Amino acid sequence: MRFSLLTVVVSIAGITMADSSNTNSTTLFVSSYAGNITSLSLSPSHNGGYSLNEISATNGCAESPSWLTLDYKSKALYCLDEGLTNLNGSLSSFTINPDGSLRPVAKATTISGPVSGAIYGAMRSRESGKKGLALAHYTGSAVSAWEIAEKSPPSSLINIEDLPYTLSKPGAVPDRQDAPHEHEAIVDPTGQYVLVPDLGADLVRVFNYGDDLKLKALDPLGTVPGYGPRHAVFYNPSGKCGEDEATFLYVVGELSNNITGYTVKYLPNNSGLSFSQIYSSTTYGPKPVPAGNAAAEVALSPDNRFLVVSNRNNSDYTLPNPDPKNSTKVMSDSLSSFALGKDGSLTFVEVAPSGGSYPRHFSMNKVGNLVAVGLQYGSAVVVLARDVLTGKIGCQVAWYPIEGQVTCVRWNEPVFDGTNSQPI
Ligand SMILES: *[C@@H]1O[C@H](CO)[C@@H](O)[C@H](O)[C@H]1NC(C)=O
Ligand SMILES: *[C@@H]1O[C@H](CO)[C@@H](O)[C@H](O)[C@H]1NC(C)=O
Ligand SMILES: *[C@@H]1O[C@H](CO)[C@@H](O)[C@H](O)[C@H]1NC(C)=O
Ligand SMILES: *[C@@H]1O[C@H](CO)[C@@H](O)[C@H](O)[C@H]1NC(C)=O
Ligand SMILES: *[C@@H]1O[C@H](CO)[C@@H](O)[C@H](O)[C@H]1NC(C)=O
Ligand SMILES: *[C@@H]1O[C@H](CO)[C@@H](O)[C@H](O)[C@H]1NC(C)=O
Numbered sequence: 001m002r003f004s005l006l007t008v009v010v011s012i013a014g015i016t017m018a019d020s021s022n023t024n025s026t027t028l029f030v031s032s033y034a035g036n037i038t039s040l041s042l043s044p045s046h047n048g049g050y051s052l053n054e055i056s057a058t059n060g061c062a063e064s065p066s067w068l069t070l071d072y073k074s075k076a077l078y079c080l081d082e083g084l085t086n087l088n089g090s091l092s093s094f095t096i097n098p099d100g101s102l103r104p105v106a107k108a109t110t111i112s113g114p115v116s117g118a119i120y121g122a123m124r125s126r127e128s129g130k131k132g133l134a135l136a137h138y139t140g141s142a143v144s145a146w147e148i149a150e151k152s153p154p155s156s157l158i159n160i161e162d163l164p165y166t167l168s169k170p171g172a173v174p175d176r177q178d179a180p181h182e183h184e185a186i187v188d189p190t191g192q193y194v195l196v197p198d199l200g201a202d203l204v205r206v207f208n209y210g211d212d213l214k215l216k217a218l219d220p221l222g223t224v225p226g227y228g229p230r231h232a233v234f235y236n237p238s239g240k241c242g243e244d245e246a247t248f249l250y251v252v253g254e255l256s257n258n259i260t261g262y263t264v265k266y267l268p269n270n271s272g273l274s275f276s277q278i279y280s281s282t283t284y285g286p287k288p289v290p291a292g293n294a295a296a297e298v299a300l301s302p303d304n305r306f307l308v309v310s311n312r313n314n315s316d317y318t319l320p321n322p323d324p325k326n327s328t329k330v331m332s333d334s335l336s337s338f339a340l341g342k343d344g345s346l347t348f349v350e351v352a353p354s355g356g357s358y359p360r361h362f363s364m365n366k367v368g369n370l371v372a373v374g375l376q377y378g379s380a381v382v383v384l385a386r387d388v389l390t391g392k393i394g395c396q397v398a399w400y401p402i403e404g405q406v407t408c409v410r411w412n413e414p415v416f417d418g419t420n421s422q423p424i
Contacts, residue, residue, distance in 0.1 A: 034404020113139030228255025233418030285348025
């Protein structure tokens with residue numbers, strides 16, 4: 001008697017839980033220079049498509065939100081404010097509420113121009129319970145390190161150190177390489193190293209760190225002059241990470257519009273990485289690169305089989321306006337896809353429309369069948385279908401206008417994209 005009553009209660013609880021999540025909707029977080037982080041809900045619609053709807057928005061990362069770093073397990077989102085109208089930038093943390101809205105927790109002033117951040121130390125400093133966040137500062141010509149507590153999001157964000165860099169003379173593209181311009185922070189697959197592509201200095205900076213999370217600069221990877229390293233991803237063909245596993249790094253140059261692949265070897269005792277170039281092509285593969293093109297984001301598909309890179313400022317395509325009230329055609333830039341070879345080579349798949357202008361950032365969902373694109377000048381997020389088997393980008397399945405210049409779009413899902421040692 002008592003047993004069956006308990007069973008009924010449990011099954012009712014089960015039904016209730018299933019009901020509250022049976023819409024299959026997913027949350028997307030979108031940052032815009034206009035000042036907001038917007039939480040959008042992507043839901044399948046009755047006609048087989050999808051719809052995007054606004055859940056809420058917060059200006060807790062204002063003035064100029066430039067980047068979002070998700071700590072999925074901790075239900076925390078970190079946002080960088082590039083500080084375009086200020087002397088300084090800022091770093092904010094948020095709790096992700098069950099409905100996808102964000103609750104501001106802490107905010108700290110940073111040196112100027114943070115544009116990317118990566119969580120590190122969670123694997124190596126488990127005993128000390130510390131987690132770090134490494135930031136790349138574009139205008140600030142620096143890397144900064146922050147302590148974020150094991151319990152995320154922390155109520156205080158502690159600056160560990162600021163590492164400023166200088167150039168003795170401008171680089172090969174003087175108007176863009178007037179100074180070091182740190183553009184992204186990523187973590188290697190084993191979690192031991194933080195890498196920072198520097199667009200101004202033609203370097204990918206390499207750091208290790210100790211229990212105190214202080215970053216120690218090691219020998220960097222140098223590119224050819226004028227390459228303009230912007231973003232990078234790691235690739236383990238085996239799907240397993242480790243010092244003895246085959247490991248590759250792909251570096252995308254914004255100024256050269258190239259992708260360069262390197263074999264990565266781990267030096268003994270966490271003392272650094274050595275790189276040897278094994279691959280080079282433009283982001284257009286065999287096709288000519290359009291004048292004015294500026295490559296931006298790069299990510300691996302979550303099945304570890306494809307590399308996708310975004311191309312801005314080429315207006316390769318003219319698309320129907322997704323706004324039914326607007327008949328003006330939309331200029332679209334592009335996304336390029338390559339198949340990853342076990343030997344680290346890339347095979348060109350296609351160039352496809354990005355859904356609008358200036359795809360500064362994009363991210364794939366955890367299945368890899370949808371790509372959300374943040375259109376900086378298109379002032380919108382589009383969601384594109386993606387064929388997981390062929391790697392080809394399909395049609396646009398959802399569109400949502402966002403005020404201002406869109407800078408980053410993240411799925412609230414654990415996703416592996418080649419920039420993080422653990423799914424984030
Ligand atoms: C930010 O979001 C709030 C709340 O939705 C909205 O009222 C405001 O217009 C938004 N501001 C911008 C610049 O998007
Ligand atoms: C704010 O910017 C100024 C000028 O670059 C810098 O000296 C100062 O350290 C920054 N403040 C913080 C908290 O980073
Ligand atoms: C690595 O560190 C261990 C322990 O400190 C030491 O015994 C070993 O000689 C080091 N190996 C190298 C190649 O430096
Ligand atoms: C870019 O890649 C192409 C094709 O591999 C190569 O010819 C060119 O030298 C590269 N340019 C730079 C700046 O890396
Ligand atoms: C876009 O491309 C054109 C050439 O087609 C170039 O003149 C312009 O500077 C580029 N704009 C940006 C923002 O990169
Ligand atoms: C219509 O679309 C064009 C192209 O995207 C855009 O420039 C324009 O501002 C839009 N007009 C309105 C009223 O939304």
